[in-house]
Amino acid sequence: MKVGTQGRIIMARDIPVGNGTLLVNFDEDYCLRDLYFPSIGKENQTDGHKSRFGVWVDGAFSWVSREWNISFEYVEESLVTRVTASNEKLGVALVCNDLVDYAESMYIKRLILRNQADREREFRIFFNQDFNILGSSAANTAYYDPDEKAIIHYKERRYFLVTGMRNSVQGIDQYATGIKEFHGMQGTWMDAEDGILSGNPIAQGSVDSTLSFTVKVPPMGAGKIEYWICAGKNYDDVRRLNKMILGHGLEHFTQRTDNYWKAWVNKERTEFPELPDPVEKMYKKSLLIMQTNIDKGGAIIAGTDSDISRIFTQDTYAYMWPRDSAVTAYALDRAGYQALPRRFFEFCYGIITQGKESLGGYFLHKYNPDGSLGSSWQPWVSDNHKILPIQEDSTALVLWALWRHFDRYRNVEFVISLFEHLIMRCGDFLASYLDDATGLPLPSYDLWEEKWGIHTYTVSAIYGGIKAAERFAEFFREGRRKRIYERAAARVKAALEKYLYSREHRRFLKTINPVKDGSFERDLTVDASTYAPFYFGVYEPDDERVVNTMHAIIDTLWVKTPIGGLARYENDTYNFNGKNAGRAPGNPWFVCTLWLAQWYVAKAKNLQELHEADRILEWAAKRALPSGIMAEQIDPVTGQPLSVMPLTWSHATYLSAVLEYMEKERRLKETEVAYAESRR
Template sequence: MYTTKKPYLIDAIVGNSRFLASLGRTGRMYRLWWPHIDYPQHVDEIRGGLYIEGTSSGTTWFDGEEDGWRHEASYVPRTNMFKTTAVSERFPLSVDTVDYAVPGEDFVVRQYTFTNRGEAPVSFRFMYYSSFRSMETPFYHTTQFEEAHDSLMHLRHEYIFSVSSSNVCTGYQAGAGVWENAQSGHLNGNGIDMQPDGALCWHIEKLAPGAAVEVPVYIAAGQTRAASQQSLAKAKSQPHTYWYEFTESYWHRFLNDAVPAPGSRSDIREMYERSLLAMKLMSDEKSGSVVAAPEFDEQFSRCGGYSYCWGRDAAFITTALDRVGLTELSAKFYEWTLTAQDPDGSWQQRHYHDGRLAPSWGLQIDEGASIIWGMWQHYLQVQDEAFLQNVWPAVERGARFLTGYIDAETGLPACSMDLWEERFAEHTYSAGAVFGGLTAAASFAERLGQPELASGWSLAAERIRQSIGELCWNEEKGAFYRALKLAVPEAAYREAQQQGLRTSVSVNAKGYTTYFLEHDPIVDISLIGISVPFGVFPADDPRMVRTADTIEQYLTSPQVGGIKRYENDHYIGGNPWILTTLWLCHYRIHRGQYAEAKSLLQWAIDHRTAAGLLPEQVDKQTGETAWVVPLTWSHAMFILAVSLLAEHGQLD
């Protein structure tokens, strides 16, 4: 059975920074990554069902909504462990499932508890169907039952997963026909097949009314058969209650090591802690890279993918981690950036966990600039001279690249893709990021006794500030232009000429023409970035004040509130985003407009998911989650907002 469609929106993530799994509110595991959190993904479909003896209905799959199954789901408090309860009026059994990955280990625990809610004993079979298509391919898989380990092994190349329980199974099947047989409740004992799927079952006899039975299922991983079997043996070496308590204690310690949530409000504390927990899962344990979100559109049907490391996102995320004292995660990320930098000093748009280039729309000059800025923010937090020395060669190469990427005509960074990866131009936000990166590089140079470099980079940053002030202000709208030299199709160029707008063209060495509009007047939330966080202009600069007010006027979603990215945004319907709303919140805090800032913060809290995660977007009509769960940048912006309010003594 091959599932060709998985949901875009998921309800929970669990993991241990080497495993990452995404789950629905019914307890279904839709995706599983290992040994890195971005690639490869292995699960095709995993289902849990009950075949209740004495009925003729076949197997009922309790991790779905068929047969009247209703579900309640939530995180175990202060952990990355997700609990689902399934109940159906048609059946006497209820099912509790707790999913978690054990810290530091190569196995996931799926802890099932079956409770007889009826008035008579119940005999049943727990059916566990699993289909692994490692590396997202249908080819070259083997599924095998290993009697010596009482396990179902899924194998492809260097990815081997052993599925078993502490309870000895009573039935198994590998390969052809397994889904149909699992539905009928009768597995045929086939031991091996070059197919990706198999099933196990456990027969429970006469469970008494009010009684419960536990069947923990382990998914153990290894890059060889022996390693997978060793991981499974480790899982079975302790009672599942041991792993539960071990994992729960780990997450409690993780939170206790961070700066406590400020203020007294329980909703802020819960969202603060959930943000820290989510950001930890988005940080790869082995490489240190930080991904934007768990992948959910592996077919690239509606977007270009999210399970990559963007330097810009990560700079905001690590700044948030540093603010709450989780500096080791930030340090590991910046160690990773040294592996991802190109020889010319640039950092490209996005990368895989190992620093290799990911699919791209082209250079975003703000990415590398943000990394250098983030490095300095980290140094300010930790004051670690060894860190300073370690990153300095990358900072120097990066700053030289940035100073060499200036358009002599405008004094701004030359054309690149904008932060939303949609337009090619000289973007005001990107110029602000380069200002921030060069200012940070100058600070590094000053600290390391390189005054000439420090002076040169400071001068380059000041020239960018002057160019933004002189060329990028749009008095007509009362906001900065989004960009200069905006590349457009020829038809748009011709239309602009007819309207008397300023235009230009460039012809490359091969004779191809690019058409430009002189100004992009669209109001965009990213214009806040030239003040917060990059400091080109202070928050109380009259132009920034007007820009922020114009943003709020133009971009507030009329029905549900929240701030859109920009005028006439069409991506996924043009919805308000969590991070954009919190970006304006940051600015309002810097302006001392605390009531307005708190209102924006509350909007983000009010639009978290049922499990307490922050999405990317909120539907502009319904207010429901619209896209990407969770978005790591959203959680980082929440942490930064709360920290800023606390610094100003403005949290209740």
């Protein structure tokens, strides 16, 4: 994390590696910053603290950091990293591969060290471990285990074994455990900077550890260091994993993990005949990066970058937001990955059958990866009156995505298990949570979690959710419910047009709020989310109301700097430095810009019109980091990523936009061929 020149905190997470149980994130200094285990998004075992590694040679020492020349990338089509780092002063270059084994809870780093001097030199490679097990520095223990030749950190039911080898020989050359962040003691990482560790064998409380490996490297030659962390719930777990590594060798786990991800990302043999090469590469990178934020229990996590807690009232994005997760499940379904969305819908079923959710048929704000209710700032009362602290689009979009899942796979046995308690319960809520007089959904929070009211995006999503419930009812021959949902959807559509489309302004409005005299207070802010009426099926993409709205979005929200992109809405101040406000109404967001691409795709009537979306897809690929990581938003002047990264929602929207493009391209080509044949 660093603070920008205008005081903005700029998060920087790159090259995450994970397997649904263990996730490792790195920062721009190539420090290990987040380690989630045994759930993605829950129990950050570092609590965001830096675990460094550095090099000592010829009496000089340097921690690897942005002061080095570092390049972050992945091995092509894989969740194995390829990071290069060089330090001219030390005369050393590193080539590193990081991975989490696809099946076991092992993090592995393989490091090739190149001696750039014309003489043999002794190098000492130091690795510091700064665990805060169970998210706290209290009551941790770190000790050297001579049986495993490893440092072990533990607390309660969490164990982490750390060891490695140099030039294929296992063992640690130096180690130290010690107290950190207490009475002025900074930790054993400071002890490393003179090239010698104390050898202290055990420490308790707020502790860290450092270990080192020594290699002699010939002139202009290379040495190999391998380092790993085994994660488990007890000593036997980590000991077993360590024995597996020593028995099979790291090459075995590296190769099988690389093979697995290459097979996984290419299983559908998707072809990209008309799209530029960077778009195809970004598509595959997005698939892989999204996977790192998905827990094996089904929760799709918005983001796991812990630095956001420094500005986000000591909280993070490491939750399952039903909206973000539903659109991610939809993208994965379109890409042909049935298992991940299925686990997500099962996860939602577990939520909706307990607590207040089971009584009302709605989803609340956000959830932890174990299904428990996440933290929230949305109150249950306003002006001494009870309100529902919901974003109603979240409930609607779970149904919307579930219908698209079923429509693709027709897995009747799976969906019937959800029909009564998830589909009908949520469908009944959506169809009944309407104002009797207007047919509008009752007020709730908007998708940005900022405004209370009745919003075009929310109303459109509700229409899509009710139509999904209607289709399920029709399929399962629930005639009475089908008619209820059909009538409710018609009321919502009519109300959207009557109350949220402004003929005066020739566009859909962001938000309206009822007032006591029966009228509505209107928010005239141009908001990118008003694209929603076409996307959720209320109107066709070429409907005059949609076209007018999209033109207003483009004219008002396109960032008029060389960076480009669409801002969320007029005068958006979130993480915005206020400069260039005349050219930038806010920071460009990936999701908002990609909504524009989705509209170009949806309205295209020929291939030439379809290609209007090309520049948006290329823009997104260009504005991602070289590794493929997409942030939430970017600086409108520098293009620097801002806020959480990677953001699952950004990658999911990119995936959907590309898949919708390819599907539309196929249909247009088929139409052209049919037309040509009819003219013969």
